[in-house]
Amino acid sequence: MKPPLSSIAVWVQREIRLDPHPRGFHLIGTEVEAALPELREVRVGLLHLHIQHTSASLALNENASPDVRRDLETWFSRAVPEDAGHWRHTLEGPDDMPAHVKGVLIGPSLTLPLADGRPALGTWQGIYLCEHRESGGARNLIATIHGD
């Protein structure tokens, strides 16, 4: 349990700017890892990713078939329809309030285990940007690496 004497606590925090993405679910893992070279120096730790917006989310899911990402968009857009008739917050456009609901359902953060210099994800797990607006623009992430 006792860490070796050479143990060094690592805290790194970086802002990552994501280019605009169309509405839908998008793989961003390659981009995120490229922006965080410090990951390679962490033996054991955690990576926290936080999106600073209320109409986009982060998720972890299948990294292979594009149909999975299309089906996710289909399900969420049917479950939270723009034309539901009961929305009051409509000033920012018909896609805005559904985007807030999806943001609450999926959440703004991911915490990933780090092992031997990389996220210890399953074979099929990829990091998603879930863009809930038609024209959400660039999105800002705060990445916090903490480890040993």
Add this chain to the structure above:
Amino acid sequence: MKPPLSSIAVWVQREIRLDPHPRGFHLIGTEVEAALPELREVRVGLLHLHIQHTSASLALNENASPDVRRDLETWFSRAVPEDAGHWRHTLEGPDDMPAHVKGVLIGPSLTLPLADGRPALGTWQGIYLCEHRESGGARNLIATIHGD
């Protein structure tokens, strides 16, 4: 990457008691930050908030328009209706089992990045207590601050 010699690991854990709130989505960020003066001493770190209940949740969403919070309540109460007819767990009242479903959908915890003494949230992000019961009573949070 190496922290300065004066680096001090901070671990603070506090219980925060929230007064009873009516069913719905409520901004609690001011109250939570006031209960955690130690936040100001953290240069980089994470704040973990955990609600110790199964029929209330924590979320992060729009901190301006009250209509957003009303529309969230409307959507969740339609998506998980009390009169669905398929509930078996009804002993604790018609709002109880829907509250558990919403609790699983939204989740009991938030992890927020800390930078220069405060949560590094987006301009529009506010911390929500999501109260899923009609009379949920006071709610208990465990706040854990960890940083440098």
Add this chain to the structure above:
Amino acid sequence: MKPPLSSIAVWVQREIRLDPHPRGFHLIGTEVEAALPELREVRVGLLHLHIQHTSASLALNENASPDVRRDLETWFSRAVPEDAGHWRHTLEGPDDMPAHVKGVLIGPSLTLPLADGRPALGTWQGIYLCEHRESGGARNLIATIHGD
């Protein structure tokens, strides 16, 4: 705020193999805690649990009535139906794409506060494996303990 001189940073990471569970919501807290004897040595900290799969999730909810777990399965299977007609990703069976949607809705990770050697959960909170496939097989968790 300053930790005592004897303060020792603890980082422990373990893989936990869960035996196959049928589709539904299952309490796994006893099994998880038994696999992590190091929890007892943590005065204050965090436990991060991560499931390395895209069709199963982790959640925290009621640990008493089995009806709550059955009602959760009923609601999620109605909200994300296999026979929706709009799925494109159907090659891996009718329960596969709904499993991915539920995985995104519930999420793959839990972060729990640790206090005095155990998770600081509420009286009624229990850790769930949410198995979204009919025959999901054994599931792999990465548990990361960090504390003081």
